[in-house]
Amino acid sequence: MYNGDMTVLPIRTLGDPVLRTPAEPVTFFDAKLRRLADDMIETMYAAPGLGLAAPQVGVGLRLFVFDVDWEPNGDTSRASRRPRVVVNPVLELGPGEQTDQEGCLSVPGHQYSTTRAATATVRGVDLAGDPVVYSGDGLLARCLQHETDHLDGMLYLDRLTGLSRRAAQRALRDAQFGPPGGDQRGAVGGGLLRALRRQR
Numbered sequence: 001m002y003n004g005d006m007t008v009l010p011i012r013t014l015g016d017p018v019l020r021t022p023a024e025p026v027t028f029f030d031a032k033l034r035r036l037a038d039d040m041i042e043t044m045y046a047a048p049g050l051g052l053a054a055p056q057v058g059v060g061l062r063l064f065v066f067d068v069d070w071e072p073n074g075d076t077s078r079a080s081r082r083p084r085v086v087v088n089p090v091l092e093l094g095p096g097e098q099t100d101q102e103g104c105l106s107v108p109g110h111q112y113s114t115t116r117a118a119t120a121t122v123r124g125v126d127l128a129g130d131p132v133v134y135s136g137d138g139l140l141a142r143c144l145q146h147e148t149d150h151l152d153g154m155l156y157l158d159r160l161t162g163l164s165r166r167a168a169q170r171a172l173r174d175a176q177f178g179p180p181g182g183d184q185r186g187a188v189g190g191g192l193l194r195a196l197r198r199q200r
């Protein structure tokens with residue numbers, strides 16, 4: 001629900017340690033949490049993106065927002081938005097694989113072919129603490145896996161293999177991301193190397 005008082009938050013980018021830190025479970029379902037979710041939803045649509053996890057706005061809590069039905073290049077009216085919030089998600093992967101282009105608001109300007117489970121289910125709770133379940137294939141399955149990864153300190157770059165992995169390594173070696181005003185060049189290289197080393 002739009003309360004007219006939402007804030008677009010700065011999105012943390014590759015090299016920021018918060019993206020590499022496993023998030024803590026949510027224990028307080030209060031006004032502060034609802035405000036955070038509202039701001040994350042506003043930030044996701046403004047970006048624009050199909051999903052956003054709390055660490056991406058610098059908050060180490062286990063929640064993410066998503067809306068895979070929303071078409072960033074199509075109808076951008078508020079009426080077309082169907083934002084979902086999942087708190088303390090637990091991910092369950094189905095059989096089979098899918099490979100498609102994947103990107104991340106925390107690695108702006110890049111997309112790489114990424115293999116994911118073909119189907120996925122996330123069980124968690126909503127902002128009131130009531131159980132929610134989201135399950136599906138295609139883009140929804142990809143989104144659920146991508147956002148849950150963020151809560152475990154992982155990025156989709158960690159999932160790359162073969163040619164995609166080498167392309168990312170080349171492209172991001174000299175990339176400059178990180179928090180505004182910070183020189184994160186070294187951290188970016190280190191973060192990516194750590195990500196790529198994990199493949200082995």
Ligand code: ZN
Nearest residue numbers: 103104105106
């Ligand atoms: Zn992401």
